[in-house]
Amino acid sequence: MDRLDGPPRLILVADLDCTLVDHDDPENTHLLRFNALWEAHYRHDSLLVYSTGRSMRSYLSLRNKKPLLTPDIAITSVGSEIAYCGESIVFDDVWVARLSEMWNRDIVVEETSKFSQLEPQPKRSQEQHKVSFYVEREHAVEIMKVLPGILMERGVDVKMVYSNDYAFDVLPGGSGKGGALTYLLEKLENEGEQSSNILVCGDSGNDAELFNISQAYGVMVSFLLFFF
Ligand code: GLC
Ligand code: MG
Numbered sequence: 001m002d003r004l005d006g007p008p009r010l011i012l013v014a015d016l017d018c019t020l021v022d023h024d025d026p027e028n029t030h031l032l033r034f035n036a037l038w039e040a041h042y043r044h045d046s047l048l049v050y051s052t053g054r055s056m057r058s059y060l061s062l063r064n065k066k067p068l069l070t071p072d073i074a075i076t077s078v079g080s081e082i083a084y085c086g087e088s089i090v091f092d093d094v095w096v097a098r099l100s101e102m103w104n105r106d107i108v109v110e111e112t113s114k115f116s117q118l119e120p121q122p123k124r125s126q127e128q129h130k131v132s133f134y135v136e137r138e139h140a141v142e143i144m145k146v147l148p149g150i151l152m153e154r155g156v157d158v159k160m161v162y163s164n165d166y167a168f169d170v171l172p173g174g175s176g177k178g179g180a181l182t183y184l185l186e187k188l189e190n191e192g193e194q195s196s197n198i199l200v201c202g203d204s205g206n207d208a209e210l211f212n213i214s215q216a217y218g219v220m221v222s223f224l225l226f227f228f
Pocket of ligand 1: 052053054055078121125132133161163167168169206
C-alpha cells in the first residue's frame with residue numbers, strides 16, 4: 001500500500017479458484033490477458049487483492065502452477081489471514097490479535113466433534129483461526145442453526161461459511177472474506193488512502209459476504225451447465 005502515492009484508483013478484490021483461475025484452461029488465456037491489462041493500465045495506481053479460501057501455503061503452491069501476478073495483499077484461509085505481499089510476505093498481526101479476542105480453537109474442535117455429520121477436512125486445510133469440514137447441505141443447515149449458540153455459551157464467537165455444497169468453515173466472528181476486506185478498507189481510510197472504486201469478484205459461498213459491502217461493486221462469476 002505504501003507503493004502508491006495517494007488513494008488507489010481501483011481496488012480489485014478477486015477470488016482465485018474458478019474466478020481468476022480457470023482450472024480447465026491449460027493455456028491460461030484469460031488469466032494472461034488479465035495480467036497484461038493489470039500491468040499496463042492499473043499496477044501503477046491501483047491495488048490488487050487476492051481473496052481465497054486457500055491457506056497461504058496452498059496459494060503459494062497454486063502460484064507454481066498458474067501464472068498469477070504478485071498481488072499487493074492476499075486475504076487467505078477464508079479471511080482469517082491477511083498478508084501484505086511486497087518483496088516478502090508480511091502477515092497483519094493486528095488482524096490476528098482481533099480474531100483471537102473471542103476465539104478458542106480447542107473449544108471449537110471439541111464442540112464440533114459432537115456432530116457426527118461433520119467430516120474434518122485434511123490437516124493441511126486447518127489453520128489457527130479456521131476449522132474446516134465437509135458436510136452435506138441439509139446437515140449444514142441444521143448445524144448452522146445451533147452451533148453459534150453452543151459456542152457462544154462457552155465464550156466463543158464464530159462465523160460459519162458454507163461453500164460449493166460441501167465445504168463448511170468455522171471462523172472467528174467478524175472474520176471471513178467480507179470481514180477481512182471491511183477491516184482493510186477501514187485501515188486504508190484511516191491512512192487517507194480510501195478509494196471510491198472497489199470491485200469484488202467471486203463465485204462461491206465464501207465470496208457471498210463480499211457482495212454485502214456497500215461501497216463495493218461486484219462481479220459474480222458463474223458457469224454454464226449443458227444438459228444433453
Ligand atoms: C478452500 C479451502 C477449504 C475451504 C474452502 C471453502 O477450498 O481449502 O478449507 O473449506 O475453500 O471456504
Ligand atoms: Mg472460487
